[in-house]
Amino acid sequence: xxxxxxxxxxxxxxxxxxLITEGYEVLLIEKNxxxxxxxxxxxxxxxxxxxxxEASTLQEAGAARADVVIAVTGxxxxxxxxxxxxxxxxxVKRTIARVNNPKNEQMFRTLGIDATVSNTNVIMNMxxxxxxxxxFVHLLALKHEELAIVEVKVSPGSEVVNHEIQHIRFPRxxxxxxxxxxxxxxxxxxxxxxxxxxxxxxxxRRAQEEQLRRxxxxxxx
Amino acid sequence: xxxxxLGCGRLGARLAMDAAAAGHxxxxxxxxxxxxxxxxxxxxxxxxxxxxxxxxxxxxAGVETVDTFIAVTDNxxxxxxxxxxxxxxxxxxxxxxxxxxxxRAETYQSLGLTVICPTRLxxxxxxxxxxxxxxxxxxxxx
Numbered sequence: 457x458x459x460x461x462x463x464x465x466x467x468x469x470x471x472x473x474x475l476i477t478e479g480y481e482v483l484l485i486e487k488n489x490x491x492x493x494x495x496x497x498x499x500x501x502x503x504x505x506x507x508x509x510e511a512s513t514l515q516e517a518g519a520a521r522a523d524v525v526i527a528v529t530g531x532x533x534x535x536x537x538x539x540x541x542x543x544x545x546x547x548v549k550r551t552i553a554r555v556n557n558p559k560n561e562q563m564f565r566t567l568g569i570d571a572t573v574s575n576t577n578v579i580m581n582m583x584x585x586x587x588x589x590x591x592f593v594h595l596l597a598l599k600h601e602e603l604a605i606v607e608v609k610v611s612p613g614s615e616v617v618n619h620e621i622q623h624i625r626f627p628r629x630x631x632x633x634x635x636x637x638x639x640x641x642x643x644x645x646x647x648x649x650x651x652x653x654x655x656x657x658x659x660x661r662r663a664q665e666e667q668l669r670r671x672x673x674x675x676x677x
Numbered sequence: 678x679x680x681x682x683l684g685c686g687r688l689g690a691r692l693a694m695d696a697a698a699a700g701h702x703x704x705x706x707x708x709x710x711x712x713x714x715x716x717x718x719x720x721x722x723x724x725x726x727x728x729x730x731x732x733x734x735x736x737x738a739g740v741e742t743v744d745t746f747i748a749v750t751d752n753x754x755x756x757x758x759x760x761x762x763x764x765x766x767x768x769x770x771x772x773x774x775x776x777x778x779x780x781r782a783e784t785y786q787s788l789g790l791t792v793i794c795p796t797r798l799x800x801x802x803x804x805x806x807x808x809x810x811x812x813x814x815x816x817x818x819x
Contacts, residue, residue, distance in 0.1 A: 509754055511780035533730050533754040537781070540757075544784050563732065567761050 457481065460522045462508035462538045463529030464491050467554060467575075471528060472499060483517055509537045511545055519546035528554040532564075539569045591673040592665075595657070604662050605633075612652035613675025622646030626671065627664040633657050679743040681706070681769075683729040683759050684750030688775070690715035692747060697721050704738045707750075729759040732766060740767045748774040753781055760790055 457480055461472050464486030472484040476499070484499060485508045486492050492505040506513035508527065519525065525542040527535035532555060539551035555561050555574040564572045584593045591609040610616060616624045621632060621644055635642045636655040642648065650656075660668055678701045682689045685707035693705045697720055704723035707713065713724055727734035729750065740746065746763040748756035753776045760774040773791045776782040782794035804810045 509781065510778060511784070531754070533752070533758040536758050536761075537754040540788075541781065541784055544788065545780075557731070559731070559733075563762065563766070566765060567758075 457523045458518070458521060459483075460485065460508075460514075460517055460519060460525045460542075462525065462527045463535070463554075464488070464495060464503075465528065465530055467528045469495065471526065472502065476502060485513060485517055509534055509541060511541060514538075514542060514546055519548055522546070522548050524548070524550045524552065526552045526554075530556060532556050532560050536560075536564060536567060536569065539564075540567070543568065592669045597662075602662060604660060604665065606658050606660060606665065606668070608656050608658060608669065608672045610650055610652055610654045610656065611673045611675060614652070614672050616650045616672060617652050619650060620646065621648050621650065624650070624671075627660070627667040629661045630664055630668055631659045633659055678702070678745055679739070680704070680745045680747065681735070681738055681740055681743045681763075683707075683746070683748040683756070685709075685712040685715055686749065686751055687715070689747075689749045692749065693722055694720060702743075704743070706734060706738050728755075730755055730762065732762055735759070735762060735767065740769060743769055745769070745771040746773070748772075753778055757781070757785055757790075760785075764790065 459475055459480050459482050461468050461482060461484045464484055468484060468486070472482050475482045482502050484495065484503050485506055486495065486503065487507050489505050492503055495503045504517055506516065508514065519542055525539060525548045527538040529535055535553040539553045542548040542551055550570050552571045552573065553564055553569045555564060555572045558574045558576045561572045561574050561577065581594055591611060593607040594604060595607055596605040632644055634657040635644050637651060656672065658668065680696045680701050680703050682693050682703065682705045685705050689705060693703050693716060696703045704725060706725045706727060706729050708726070708728045710726055716722070723738060725734060725738040729735065729748065740763055746760065746769040748760045750756055756774040756776060760772050763769040764772045773793060776785060776792050776794055777796050779794050779797050782792045782797065786792040
């Protein structure tokens with residue numbers, strides 16, 4: 457498998473290093489000639505100087521036979537264009553873009569990028585999973601971010617407490633798949649009564665997350 | 678017309694002034710506050726400070742109600758991304774952008790954007806001004 461990494465900042469550098477160790481054929485493209493000279497000692501022929509958004513650079517890099525192009529520069533617009541040029545001109549099958557502004561993750565999908573990675577979101581997810589007091593935790597974002605699996609701890613003041621699931625007005629497209637009560641796993645039915653402190657594992661549309669969070673974790677007034 | 682200009686450099690400022698003088702509603706975005714000093718103080722235009730690749734910045738400049746979006750920052754990739762947001766997210770009717778790199782200009786023209794490539798345009802003019810420039814191709818045309 458041939459992988460082109462565009463952008464030799466810290467992310468690009470360590471990514472290239474790791475991919476080489478894993479045995480992949482890798483080429484790192486970096487704009488700054490001084491940086492390239494330094495990397496040359498480490499990577500030898502696996503480094504190339506050039507602007508990855510320019511078709512001639514990608515041509516020289518052999519993008520046409522690349523299986524993956526990963527754009528990890530510090531500028532979102534550069535990462536977008538690198539991936540689009542790779543796709544449109546060189547028919548690269550899979551393009552991955554680093555997203556610096558987390559707001560752009562959805563935007564990049566809309567504009568045809570196969571996959572995005574946002575440092576900010578990755579770290580946020582890790583923080584959320586590490587801090588037990590947080591009542592609303594993202595467990596998994598499913599493909600295209602449309603759906604997510606979340607864990608919600610029901611707060612004592614929530615309007616759903618002491619009600620049967622079938623009588624609760626949940627947002628649309630929300631399924632309670634399982635719940636933890638005092639450490640015990642329960643597969644709920646419509647008759648299951650929600651108790652304060654129940655931890656619900658819920659499949660939801662991303663758009664409904666905020667509504668769901670408010671329903672279960674905010675005290676009814 | 679309602680026109681949104683991205684980039685208040687020499688070209689963007691000029692376009693904003695011309696459009697306002699012609700009676701159009703104009704808004705202009707730039708991420709550098711100093712760039713707005715290119716505009717006359719009495720210019721009738723909405724001025725927005727921010728990066729053009731941010732959909733919220735575009736929104737606050739009124740992108741949802743404009744019929745023309747012109748991206749003319751000095752950065753090709755910024756223009757390309759901003760123009761695509763205007764076209765694909767906000768469905769602006771006319772989207773024009775400047776792209777210096779002829780190869781990139783061609784790629785995005787084929788993706789349905791109206792791309793203006795100054796490099797190409799100036800090269801064409803210079804070559805036309807020099808009668809001997811394309812001599813060999815003229816001869817093959819004979």
